[in-house]
Amino acid sequence: MHELSITQSMLEIVLKQAEQSHAKKVTQINLIIGEMTGIVSDSVQFYLDILTKETIAAGARVSFTIAPSKAICHNCNQVFELKEFDWTCPRCRGNIIDVTAGKELIVDSIEVE
Amino acid sequence: MEIKVLKDILGANDQIAAKNRELLDGHKVFAVNIMASPGAGKTSVVLQTIRALKDKVKIGVIEGDIASSIDAETVAKEGVPVVQINTGGECHLEAFQIQNALNNMPLADIDLLLIENVGNLVCPAEFSIGEDLKVLIASVPEGDDKPYKYPLMFNTVDVIVLNKIDLLPYVKFNVDGFTKTVKNINTKVELFKVSCTTGEGIQPWAKWLHAQIRLLKKDVSL
Numbered sequence: 648m649h650e651l652s653i654t655q656s657m658l659e660i661v662l663k664q665a666e667q668s669h670a671k672k673v674t675q676i677n678l679i680i681g682e683m684t685g686i687v688s689d690s691v692q693f694y695l696d697i698l699t700k701e702t703i704a705a706g707a708r709v710s711f712t713i714a715p716s717k718a719i720c721h722n723c724n725q726v727f728e729l730k731e732f733d734w735t736c737p738r739c740r741g742n743i744i745d746v747t748a749g750k751e752l753i754v755d756s757i758e759v760e
Numbered sequence: 761m762e763i764k765v766l767k768d769i770l771g772a773n774d775q776i777a778a779k780n781r782e783l784l785d786g787h788k789v790f791a792v793n794i795m796a797s798p799g800a801g802k803t804s805v806v807l808q809t810i811r812a813l814k815d816k817v818k819i820g821v822i823e824g825d826i827a828s829s830i831d832a833e834t835v836a837k838e839g840v841p842v843v844q845i846n847t848g849g850e851c852h853l854e855a856f857q858i859q860n861a862l863n864n865m866p867l868a869d870i871d872l873l874l875i876e877n878v879g880n881l882v883c884p885a886e887f888s889i890g891e892d893l894k895v896l897i898a899s900v901p902e903g904d905d906k907p908y909k910y911p912l913m914f915n916t917v918d919v920i921v922l923n924k925i926d927l928l929p930y931v932k933f934n935v936d937g938f939t940k941t942v943k944n945i946n947t948k949v950e951l952f953k954v955s956c957t958t959g960e961g962i963q964p965w966a967k968w969l970h971a972q973i974r975l976l977k978k979d980v981s982l
Contacts, residue, residue, distance in 0.1 A: 649851060649883035657769045664765050677762075678769075683912040685882055716911070721947070732908045734944045742944040746915050752769040752886070758762050 653686060653752065654694040660754045661704055670759035673704035677758070681751035682716045716749030773887055776855035780862060780890025787867040789820075790973040791875060793853075793889055795913065796897035798879030801923040803831045804956035805897050806874050810838045812966035817871040817973055822861045824853040824878050831876065841866055852883035858890055872973055881906070885913040892976065893918050900924040900931050904938040907945050914942060919950045921965060926955040 657678070665673050676695075680686050688711045699705045716729040722741035729749065735742045768774070784791050796802045803823075810819050820841045823832040832844035843861045845853065858875065865873070875891065877884045896917040898906060901924060907914040914920070920942055928935065935953070942951060950968065954961035 649886060652850065652852075652854060652883075652887075653769055656772055659772065660765065660767045660769065664763060664767075668763050670761075670763075683915070684886060685912070729911070734908075734911075742940075743947050744944070745947065750886075750912060750916075754765045754767045754769060756762050756764050756766075760761070 650686060650690040651694050654691050654698060657691075657754055658695065658698055658702075658704065661707075661757055662702060664754075664757060665703060665759055668759060670757075671703060672760040673707045673757055674760060675708050675710060675758035676704070677710045677712065677755045679712050679714055679751050679753040679755045681714045681749040683746075683749040684752060686711075686752070712755065714748055714751045716746065718744040718746050720744050770886065770888075773855045776859055777888040777890040780855055780858050781892075783862060783867070784873065784890060784892075787870070788977045789867055789870050789873050790893070790976045791873040791889075791891045792893045792895055792969070793875050793877060793884075793891035794895050794897060795877045795881075795884045795917070796879060796899070797881045797902060800879070800897045800899040800902060801956050802876050802879065802897050803834060805921060805923060805954070806835060806876055807838065808954075808956050808959070808962045809874060809966060809969065810835070810840055812962055813872065813970055814838070814840070816970060818869055819872045819874065820865050820867075820870040822858065822865070822873065822875040824857070824876055826850070826878060841870070847878055851878055851880045852887050853877050853889055854887050855889050871977065872969075881910040881913050885910075885916045893972065895919040895921060897921050897923050898938075900927045900933045904933045904935075904941070907938070907941045911945055914945045914949075917946065917949060919952070920946075922951065922953045923956055925953050925960060926958045 692709050719726050720736035720741045721743040723739040725738040821835045822843050824845045829844045832842045836842045843864050894917040952965040
């Protein structure tokens, strides 16, 4: 359900950028989405189709690049990908870690005509 | 033609959240964003926190719900100012809703603002609302496997209050395992174990929260 607010905020950024670039049409929106956010691409596309009617982004496709969840180990500084049920460091088995990636919600680029 | 944008989708929300924070800081109000799944005991924790602290600090409450004002009515009986936000279907509170609610809150007369978010373990984790503290209420009947299932929420919060510990004799819940998982997912998190039914553990939580408020206000007379 958070996809509606996320899509609205995303579209505001996209339309503003398109206007600044004097674009006539937005054909694709490339997003970087952190694995941990649980944002569903089909759902974003669904809301986008509704929200973009009557705008220059009507018919635009959304493309997701998923950013994997990563962390850094306090003990040995190893950066590693977080597994579903295991957040311990694969090198030293340390369990004091800081999450460094996986929460991204970014408009990376847009494709325009 | 491809145009590089590189903008945070939550940037607009975060800007309003920063304004809320500025307004709250200006009035020296300590704001707590309380999140949990439905039924974990957010309102019960709010009520117990009010009862434990209302002689020491002045408290206000913002109640976020998809619909109804049941919680606001319950909390208002404690004699504190309450503003109800009905999100009308949205599954979380956003900074702009808090901005509106703050207009109706007597900020000059408040030290502590408790904001009860919409019951949900997913979406509220993403939206800052201008709070000083993010608190998650977990509860024993939900099971001890929730941290790895909702990592963003468990990783994002500053405090976890494990509620309904009076049910531990009846429910399969490994407290040590839960604690270990939580500390792995969120190294810096503070963990409190409480029962809003028996009152067990409420004092340590209230005492800790009180200390945080005094720190913000730099006022030991509170």
